[in-house]
Amino acid sequence: MLSEQSIKELQKILGKDNVLTSKAERICYSYDATQQSFLPEVVLQPGSTEEVALVMKLANRERIPVFPRGAGSGFTGGSLPTKGGIVLCTERMNQILEIDEENLVATVEPGVVTERFQKTVEKVGLFYPPDPASLKFSTLGGNVAECAGGPRCVKYGVTKDFIIGLEVVTPTGDIITTGGPTMKGVVGYDLTKLLCGSEGTLGIITRIVIKLLPLPEAKKTMLVLFDSIDGAAQAVSAITRNKIIPTTLEFMDGRTIECVRQATDLDLPETAQAVLIIEVDGDREFLDKQANRIAEIIKPLGVVETRIATTPEESEALWQIRRSVSASLRKVNPDKFNEDICVPRSKVPEMIRKVDAIADKYQIPIVNFGHAGDGNIHVNIMVNKKVSGDIMKAEGAIKDVFKAALELGGTMSGEHGVGIAKAPYIPLEITPVAAEYMKAIKRSLDPNNILNPGKIFLDDENTAAYGE
Amino acid sequence: MLSEQSIKELQKILGKDNVLTSKAERICYSYDATQQSFLPEVVLQPGSTEEVALVMKLANRERIPVFPRGAGSGFTGGSLPTKGGIVLCTERMNQILEIDEENLVATVEPGVVTERFQKTVEKVGLFYPPDPASLKFSTLGGNVAECAGGPRCVKYGVTKDFIIGLEVVTPTGDIITTGGPTMKGVVGYDLTKLLCGSEGTLGIITRIVIKLLPLPEAKKTMLVLFDSIDGAAQAVSAITRNKIIPTTLEFMDGRTIECVRQATDLDLPETAQAVLIIEVDGDREFLDKQANRIAEIIKPLGVVETRIATTPEESEALWQIRRSVSASLRKVNPDKFNEDICVPRSKVPEMIRKVDAIADKYQIPIVNFGHAGDGNIHVNIMVNKKVSGDIMKAEGAIKDVFKAALELGGTMSGEHGVGIAKAPYIPLEITPVAAEYMKAIKRSLDPNNILNPGKIFLDDENTAAYGE
Numbered sequence: 034m035l036s037e038q039s040i041k042e043l044q045k046i047l048g049k050d051n052v053l054t055s056k057a058e059r060i061c062y063s064y065d066a067t068q069q070s071f072l073p074e075v076v077l078q079p080g081s082t083e084e085v086a087l088v089m090k091l092a093n094r095e096r097i098p099v100f101p102r103g104a105g106s107g108f109t110g111g112s113l114p115t116k117g118g119i120v121l122c123t124e125r126m127n128q129i130l131e132i133d134e135e136n137l138v139a140t141v142e143p144g145v146v147t148e149r150f151q152k153t154v155e156k157v158g159l160f161y162p163p164d165p166a167s168l169k170f171s172t173l174g175g176n177v178a179e180c181a182g183g184p185r186c187v188k189y190g191v192t193k194d195f196i197i198g199l200e201v202v203t204p205t206g207d208i209i210t211t212g213g214p215t216m217k218g219v220v221g222y223d224l225t226k227l228l229c230g231s232e233g234t235l236g237i238i239t240r241i242v243i244k245l246l247p248l249p250e251a252k253k254t255m256l257v258l259f260d261s262i263d264g265a266a267q268a269v270s271a272i273t274r275n276k277i278i279p280t281t282l283e284f285m286d287g288r289t290i291e292c293v294r295q296a297t298d299l300d301l302p303e304t305a306q307a308v309l310i311i312e313v314d315g316d317r318e319f320l321d322k323q324a325n326r327i328a329e330i331i332k333p334l335g336v337v338e339t340r341i342a343t344t345p346e347e348s349e350a351l352w353q354i355r356r357s358v359s360a361s362l363r364k365v366n367p368d369k370f371n372e373d374i375c376v377p378r379s380k381v382p383e384m385i386r387k388v389d390a391i392a393d394k395y396q397i398p399i400v401n402f403g404h405a406g407d408g409n410i411h412v413n414i415m416v417n418k419k420v421s422g423d424i425m426k427a428e429g430a431i432k433d434v435f436k437a438a439l440e441l442g443g444t445m446s447g448e449h450g451v452g453i454a455k456a457p458y459i460p461l462e463i464t465p466v467a468a469e470y471m472k473a474i475k476r477s478l479d480p481n482n483i484l485n486p487g488k489i490f491l492d493d494e495n496t497a498a499y500g501e
Numbered sequence: 502m503l504s505e506q507s508i509k510e511l512q513k514i515l516g517k518d519n520v521l522t523s524k525a526e527r528i529c530y531s532y533d534a535t536q537q538s539f540l541p542e543v544v545l546q547p548g549s550t551e552e553v554a555l556v557m558k559l560a561n562r563e564r565i566p567v568f569p570r571g572a573g574s575g576f577t578g579g580s581l582p583t584k585g586g587i588v589l590c591t592e593r594m595n596q597i598l599e600i601d602e603e604n605l606v607a608t609v610e611p612g613v614v615t616e617r618f619q620k621t622v623e624k625v626g627l628f629y630p631p632d633p634a635s636l637k638f639s640t641l642g643g644n645v646a647e648c649a650g651g652p653r654c655v656k657y658g659v660t661k662d663f664i665i666g667l668e669v670v671t672p673t674g675d676i677i678t679t680g681g682p683t684m685k686g687v688v689g690y691d692l693t694k695l696l697c698g699s700e701g702t703l704g705i706i707t708r709i710v711i712k713l714l715p716l717p718e719a720k721k722t723m724l725v726l727f728d729s730i731d732g733a734a735q736a737v738s739a740i741t742r743n744k745i746i747p748t749t750l751e752f753m754d755g756r757t758i759e760c761v762r763q764a765t766d767l768d769l770p771e772t773a774q775a776v777l778i779i780e781v782d783g784d785r786e787f788l789d790k791q792a793n794r795i796a797e798i799i800k801p802l803g804v805v806e807t808r809i810a811t812t813p814e815e816s817e818a819l820w821q822i823r824r825s826v827s828a829s830l831r832k833v834n835p836d837k838f839n840e841d842i843c844v845p846r847s848k849v850p851e852m853i854r855k856v857d858a859i860a861d862k863y864q865i866p867i868v869n870f871g872h873a874g875d876g877n878i879h880v881n882i883m884v885n886k887k888v889s890g891d892i893m894k895a896e897g898a899i900k901d902v903f904k905a906a907l908e909l910g911g912t913m914s915g916e917h918g919v920g921i922a923k924a925p926y927i928p929l930e931i932t933p934v935a936a937e938y939m940k941a942i943k944r945s946l947d948p949n950n951i952l953n954p955g956k957i958f959l960d961d962e963n964t965a966a967y968g969e
Binding site for chain 2: 450
């Protein structure tokens with residue numbers, strides 16, 4: 034438990050207004066997109082790196098766990114204060130500090146909302162590709178901590194690929210910088226990439242140096258309806274096999290289409306059993322050629338209809354179909370377990386068949402959509418938590434889905450991370466010796482296990498002291 | 502010292518032929534491109550991951566340092582057996598295990614020579630961009646360990662950006678795999694990127710999973726002669742500022758041109774005080790447009806002549822000028838210190854001015870060329886080691902060059918790494934707390950300090966036992 038003295042000290046460091054102790058306030062920071070909830074003892078909203086460092090020093094001295102948090106939009110509980118203690122929220126550190134147009138590099142604070150950053154750099158002709166579905170509210174700090182993905186990663190890579198430097202408060206309260214604004218740099222270990230995707234367990238990100246690209250001149254969006262799921266899945270493989278990497282290659286299965294059809298008035302004929310949304314970007318003159326080449330490659334694979342947007346508005350209308358998916362799923366069942374397995378691209382057809390078999394086995398609806406272009410499928414296991422047995426079915430199905438992905442050379446998570454949701458399944462993917470190598474790093478950097486304890490790896494018995 | 506018993510045990514593990522103990526053989530593995538030499542006690546040529554693991558177990562038991570080595574072509578002594586002990590050379594593990602054309606992924610052993618790999622994947626229309634100057638003899642394992650660069654990194658990124666999975670023998674002799682063949686993956690810490698560029702201090706790479714790209718349809722090479730170094734440097738900035746990222750943007754200063762002119766019969770007029778070699782690649786029709794746009798941007802900056810290759814042979818002829826640089830430098834002085842600082846691209850003109858001032862200060866010739874497109878300049882400090890005082894001048898100049906790069910937000914090394922050559926300068930770039938964070942990782946993974954000890958960071962007094 035946090036002592037009154039500690040609270041006073043925190044108020045002194047941060048200012049009273051930035052130390053939230055009322056239950057109402059703490060509840061606001063108790064949950065994330067997993068809809069699980071753990072009440073923190075206090076919520077801190079630091080305004081500077083130095084304040085974060087002082088908090089970490091105090092937390093080490095008093096052995097209080099600290100749970101860093103961006104917007105709390107994560108799907109695996111990475112920011113949940115599972116042991117009470119301190120939620121350290123970066124929302125006040127939300128400045129875009131510099132956009133260096135000469136070097137195509139930006140420097141931001143962690144609390145900057147992703148979409149705001151994207152729109153700001155686009156105004157000066159620059160481009161930050163990573164586009165997690167949460168981009169309207171998730172923060173860049175959270176995106177870096179989880180190594181967020183999104184549809185455009187097929188062509189451009191994930192968050193990590195754009196992060197070239199960080200300022201970080203270490204688990205013991207020191208301030209370090211990693212990497213920097215240069216395009217190359219090999220002095221010392223690459224802490225930047227180690228911290229990306231470390232889910233707030235190895236340091237608190239207080240500043241981010243981001244590599245940008247020139248904004249592509251134009252883009253072209255196509256929506257392709259297939260008469261079978263197999264045709265669509267084969268199309269994904271065929272496009273890659275033909276050495277074309279589109280900007281996005283989004284996939285929706287028959288059940289997803291059904292949901293959207295029922296929930297919206299979007300035009301999706303009954304014959305469509307699968308949808309691909311394919312976008313290409315680049316030089317204007319080049320796009321028609323590439324779009325035509327793609328249309329030609331996929332033509333023999335059971336295409337019912339191809340719609341090609343000719344204006345930004347038409348492109349937006351096509352994307353609307355994809356964007357309406359999440360809300361539409363409730364038509365199937367009120368609750369969902371949203372997994373984000375990733376397999377080698379060519380294994381997408383086989384993965385979909387395996388998921389269908391799992392749905393049959395457990396007699397539970399599973400809806401598949403997502404970023405098929407990089408093999409990252411969102412497998413949505415739809416349940417009604419109020420129906421007895423549904424949760425147990427879902428748990429069995431989840432484990433089978435993970436095993437199926439791993440059998441195909443894939444991973445349990447392409448972009449959501451592990452957090453607490455997938456921590457119990459870690460042994461399926463990571464061998465004990467590899468896990469030990471990772472945990473040795475964590476122990477060496479966070480000897481008191483203060484920073485986001487119990488995430489990624491389940492607590493070892495001897496470290497699970499505070500709040501249990 | 503290695504006991505006779507240990508040698509016998511090693512012979513049993515590897516087979517007698519793969520345990521080299523004669524002085525003549527050991528001398529062959531005693532040096533690298535730094536031309537420093539340290540005699541190992543034994544050279545091992547393992548043929549499998551399991552053999553590497555057994556060697557590491559023995560080395561830990563007997564406390565013998567192990568120095569992993571690819572082709573020994575490094576510029577900073579990363580593979581030098583500075584404490585004697587074991588050189589573990591990966592040259593026998595040289596198989597390209599798989600080229601997965603459907604998924605654009607290859608799996609190789611560490612001893613595969615980079616150029617051989619590039620040519621092999623190009624035959625099936627695929628592309629591995631990283632192209633260190635040593636590619637004809639350096640190995641992929643060494644490239645990964647050092648995070649090698651090259652001219653094409655301007656557009657495509659460095660070695661690390663293409664490595665998505667590894668098999669590694671840990672410093673304590675366990676075998677782990679990291680990452681895998683998927684385009685996304687966020688389960689656990691990103692050990693793959695941590696190991697890239699860790700200079701053989703955190704694990705021995707025994708297998709590499711590589712992301713490939715579709716081979717660009719065509720490329721176009723231009724050689725541009727400028728009447729001043731400032732014009733060329735400004736051109737680099739101007740191209741980036743105009744949101745164009747060419748494939749390569751190579752730079753040679755006046756002194757470099759002078760060397761090439763004297764050493765070869767290549768056509769380089771006296772009026773040329775700087776050269777840029779600019780290459781663009783991609784869709785054939787798009788290349789003319791991009792080349793013309795570049796020509797237009799740089800025109801006002803003192804262009805003496807622009808040569809554009811229209812055939813692969815002409816392109817090769819233009820590159821010949823760049824390739825002849827290293828050999829030509831001997832015209833200035835017999836010995837060189839080749840540093841590879843990297844600054845933000847826009848700072849290249851200022852960096853060049855600073856280097857000129859340093860050359861004046863120490864009255865020593867400094868020749869600059871390299872990958873200006875990503876701010877990575879090879880600063881060649883030319884000395885005659887036989888002339889008294891030259892080495893001391895060079896040491897002063899090197900330190901000033903590093904300081905100048907760091908003042909401009911740069912780094913001491915863009916692609917060569919730290920090894921032993923730059924280890925003494927680490928405190929210039931990395932703060933004590935950041936160094937401690939890195940060293941804590943090393944200590945936790947290599948508790949007996951067996952693997953490549955004394956590299957990157959100078960030995961702490963209490964760890965410098967063996968062979969000193």
